[in-house]
Amino acid sequence: MADKANVLLVGCGGIGTISALNLEIGGRATVTAVLRSNYDAVQAKGFHIRSVDHGLIENFRPTAIRNTVPDIKQEGTTPFKYIVCTTKNVPDVQPTLVDIIRPAVTPGYSNIVLIQNGLNIERPVIKAYPENVVLSGVSFCGSHEISPGEIVHEDDDELYIGAFRNPSLDATAEDAAAQDFVARYGAGGKCKPEYSPHVGFTRWRKLMYNACLNSICAATGLDTGRLQLADGALDGLVRPAMEEIRTAAKACGHDLPAELVELMIRLDPIPMYNPPSMLVDIRKRRYCEFEVIVGEPLKEGAARGVPMPTLRVIYNILKAFQWKLKEERGLVEIPAPKDFTNTANGTVTE
Amino acid sequence: MADKANVLLVGCGGIGTISALNLEIGGRATVTAVLRSNYDAVQAKGFHIRSVDHGLIENFRPTAIRNTVPDIKQEGTTPFKYIVCTTKNVPDVQPTLVDIIRPAVTPGYSNIVLIQNGLNIERPVIKAYPENVVLSGVSFCGSHEISPGEIVHEDDDELYIGAFRNPSLDATAEDAAAQDFVARYGAGGKCKPEYSPHVGFTRWRKLMYNACLNSICAATGLDTGRLQLADGALDGLVRPAMEEIRTAAKACGHDLPAELVELMIRLDPIPMYNPPSMLVDIRKRRYCEFEVIVGEPLKEGAARGVPMPTLRVIYNILKAFQWKLKEERGLVEIPAPKDFTNTANGTVTE
Numbered sequence: 001m002a003d004k005a006n007v008l009l010v011g012c013g014g015i016g017t018i019s020a021l022n023l024e025i026g027g028r029a030t031v032t033a034v035l036r037s038n039y040d041a042v043q044a045k046g047f048h049i050r051s052v053d054h055g056l057i058e059n060f061r062p063t064a065i066r067n068t069v070p071d072i073k074q075e076g077t078t079p080f081k082y083i084v085c086t087t088k089n090v091p092d093v094q095p096t097l098v099d100i101i102r103p104a105v106t107p108g109y110s111n112i113v114l115i116q117n118g119l120n121i122e123r124p125v126i127k128a129y130p131e132n133v134v135l136s137g138v139s140f141c142g143s144h145e146i147s148p149g150e151i152v153h154e155d156d157d158e159l160y161i162g163a164f165r166n167p168s169l170d171a172t173a174e175d176a177a178a179q180d181f182v183a184r185y186g187a188g189g190k191c192k193p194e195y196s197p198h199v200g201f202t203r204w205r206k207l208m209y210n211a212c213l214n215s216i217c218a219a220t221g222l223d224t225g226r227l228q229l230a231d232g233a234l235d236g237l238v239r240p241a242m243e244e245i246r247t248a249a250k251a252c253g254h255d256l257p258a259e260l261v262e263l264m265i266r267l268d269p270i271p272m273y274n275p276p277s278m279l280v281d282i283r284k285r286r287y288c289e290f291e292v293i294v295g296e297p298l299k300e301g302a303a304r305g306v307p308m309p310t311l312r313v314i315y316n317i318l319k320a321f322q323w324k325l326k327e328e329r330g331l332v333e334i335p336a337p338k339d340f341t342n343t344a345n346g347t348v349t350e
Numbered sequence: 351m352a353d354k355a356n357v358l359l360v361g362c363g364g365i366g367t368i369s370a371l372n373l374e375i376g377g378r379a380t381v382t383a384v385l386r387s388n389y390d391a392v393q394a395k396g397f398h399i400r401s402v403d404h405g406l407i408e409n410f411r412p413t414a415i416r417n418t419v420p421d422i423k424q425e426g427t428t429p430f431k432y433i434v435c436t437t438k439n440v441p442d443v444q445p446t447l448v449d450i451i452r453p454a455v456t457p458g459y460s461n462i463v464l465i466q467n468g469l470n471i472e473r474p475v476i477k478a479y480p481e482n483v484v485l486s487g488v489s490f491c492g493s494h495e496i497s498p499g500e501i502v503h504e505d506d507d508e509l510y511i512g513a514f515r516n517p518s519l520d521a522t523a524e525d526a527a528a529q530d531f532v533a534r535y536g537a538g539g540k541c542k543p544e545y546s547p548h549v550g551f552t553r554w555r556k557l558m559y560n561a562c563l564n565s566i567c568a569a570t571g572l573d574t575g576r577l578q579l580a581d582g583a584l585d586g587l588v589r590p591a592m593e594e595i596r597t598a599a600k601a602c603g604h605d606l607p608a609e610l611v612e613l614m615i616r617l618d619p620i621p622m623y624n625p626p627s628m629l630v631d632i633r634k635r636r637y638c639e640f641e642v643i644v645g646e647p648l649k650e651g652a653a654r655g656v657p658m659p660t661l662r663v664i665y666n667i668l669k670a671f672q673w674k675l676k677e678e679r680g681l682v683e684i685p686a687p688k689d690f691t692n693t694a695n696g697t698v699t700e
Contacts, residue, residue, distance in 0.1 A: 219667055221670070221674060222670055226684065229684050231669055231670075237670075271684070271685040271688045272688065273687050313659070313663035313664065314663065315586070316583060319580070319582055319586070320570035320577075320581075321570065323572075323580040324576065334576065334620075337621050
């Protein structure tokens with residue numbers, strides 16, 4: 001009889017809820033889900049899920065739901081074997097993920113699974129939790145929370161799991177943890193996660209979508225369908241950005257095939273008009289993941305002398321968007337405006 | 351006694367109204383102004399102007415106001431010596447300026463004055479009216495129409511006038527027309543327009559503001575004050591764009607001094623938060639002048655092998671914004687969306 005792993009899942013939106021569902025239906029995990037904005041709704045009536053993989057599921061509830069991260073020591077909770085993080089990763093806004101999960105991490109025991117976008121996301125986690133295995137999850141999964149607790153999962157779940165390397169841990173143990181997580185996640189049979197030890201390759205591959213399509217949709221305000229139709233957006237923005245990612249990936253040792261360019265562009269075929277995650281964030285005036293999705297690849301490229309002019313501009317535009325949102329939310333202050341009609345170059349007399 | 355020139359002024363917003371005012375108060379021009387969105391308001395109560403140069407002026411009315419361009423032949427109108435165009439220049443949207451002014455142009459007689467932004471704006475005009483002198487007006491003038499007929503002119507009027515060269519006309523006559531227009535415009539003494547025969551230099555110089563600050567404000571959604579305050583916007587976007595303009599200008603024979611970079615950046619000193627024209631257009635969901643302001647300099651640079659990666663991206667982003675607006679207004683059509691929850695990768699059963 002298979003054991004059940006005690007799993008904490010932090011961030012139960014579109015992707016997180018489908019992860020919780022896959023883990024629960026396999027019978028090899030008990031999931032405690034930490035919810036924020038949708039806590040009250042899900043507490044009252046569970047999740048309502050309409051899914052290409054699972055069909056219609058009403059009133060789905062993970063084993064436990066909470067609105068805070070459990071404090072293992074204070075609460076005497078059973079330690080978590082896996083801490084699955086499916087929140088957005090926004091390192092430029094406090095508190096960061098590392099701080100959020102701290103009370104739930106058991107050093108040397110909890111495996112931290114980052115099902116998140118972007119590059120170098122493991123660095124602060126490994127630094128903060130040097131005795132814990134950190135796993136990489138790369139998900140291509142069109143799943144959105146359209147209202148609190150209501151999930152529409154309209155595009156097949158592709159999930160690639162592998163271990164981030166921590167030089168002070170045993171690589172065999174890291175890989176075993178990745179394989180164990182894959183087995184538990186896939187046990188229900190509705191999703192076939194893939195064990196993918198080439199984490200760097202897998203993450204750079206996803207950047208072909210995220211650093212290029214996702215970010216350019218965010219900067220232009222166009223969804224993926226319209227981006228394919230708009231005058232010059234593919235040739236002027238998307239394809240140059242993708243070539244920059246390919247060149248930077250190559251400089252980092254990952255050979256992304258040229259065919260990926262067109263494959264990623266057509267991943268959302270017309271007439272599908274999909275607003276990718278950063279565009280949704282910007283439309284909803286929420287912080288977006290531009291630092292890990294665009295900023296980190298740029299740093300890797302810059303460190304290796306790869307020119308990435310397209311992505312540098314896209315990065316700085318998204319940074320300006322984020323700055324403005326921070327100003328709106330009071331995180332940055334600006335000098336009070338002055339009425340220049342009465343000073344400076346002249347005086348207006350009325 | 352000085353003669354009065356018969357002037358048609360097309361486009362009576364922030365800049366156009368101040369131009370009409372300067373021409374009328376000098377007593378050397380009678381202005382027929384063509385109004386569109388503000389016609390009813392101005393017909394009823396004239397312009398209400400609050401100006402750094404002119405003070406408060408209530409109920410200003412040019413000699414004549416109309417809501418159509420006069421048809422010289424059909425109406426038997428006195429021919430116009432000057433046709434002053436102060437509309438936006440949006441060559442990618444019909445009808446273009448050349449079509450709009452056609453009924454009012456007297457071949458070989460009317461001097462067409464383009465007080466407009468951007469580069470190569472004279473080309474379609476000279477092509478359409480090869481016998482008419484075409485003058486360049488470059489205006490730095492902070493003047494806005496805040497409601498129909500209500501003008502706030504808060505920043506000093508700097509106007510540079512010179513002749514665009516038409517190889518089939520006499521250069522001396524072109525220059526004389528420019529000087530005559532300067533005399534008439536400055537006759538009231540409130541604005542000192544400058545005769546500036548180096549039209550190319552003057553227009554490239556203004557691009558340091560327009561192609562860089564104006565366009566980057568439009569792309570990021572930040573006004574000029576916030577652009578100076580936001581993380582990395584100056585170093586990541588504005589300064590690289592300005593260096594690209596300087597390099598392209600140099601390749602075209604115009605040596606823009608390095609000091610212009612900081613001078614233009616500080617033209618709107620903090621705490622002035624000025625939304626430049628293209629940002630205003632985008633906020634108001636109006637077409638913007640990205641083709642003449644960014645597209646044309648890019649073409650000039652490209653023709654001379656100047657790399658302009660920053661402006662290329664900014665251009666394509668503004669092009670995407672314009673495309674979306676065209677879609678909203680029904681100028682472009684896209685395939686109807688399809689519900690992918692019921693097809694493609696799987697079927698959702700409910």
